[in-house]
Amino acid sequence: MASKLVQLKSKAAQASQLVAKHGGSYYRQLLEQNKQYIQDPPTAEKCNLLSKQLLYTRLASIPGRYEAFWKELDSAKKLWKNRKELKVEDAGIAALFGLECFAWFCAGEIVGRGFTFTGYYV
Structure with a gap:
């Protein structure tokens, strides 16, 4: 058990060294690749606005998903009726x-x- 703990510690140390060495460049590269999704200025008000937009967009999509569910259920019922075929x-x-x-x-x-x-x- 103690040898596994030492092994786990060494793996964790290697991982933290890797993150310390390459983490900053990876972070900058990730932000550069996805800059079209970043809202400017990054404020709490903007985050609240975006979260409300997400919530109400999801709520607006419920009727369409509801109809798709019933269509899918009807097709499953049809398959069950014609299961001999x-x-x-x-x-x-x-x-x-x-x-x-x-x-x-x-x-x-x-x-x-x-x-x-x-x-x-x-």
């Missing part, structure tokens, strides 16, 4: 989608427990 390829795609959803659920559970598989910290 369902091709093997379509059933395979649906099975893969269900498997992918289950895998994302399992990954989320593992992440939520702090990347442990048993739920206990080792």
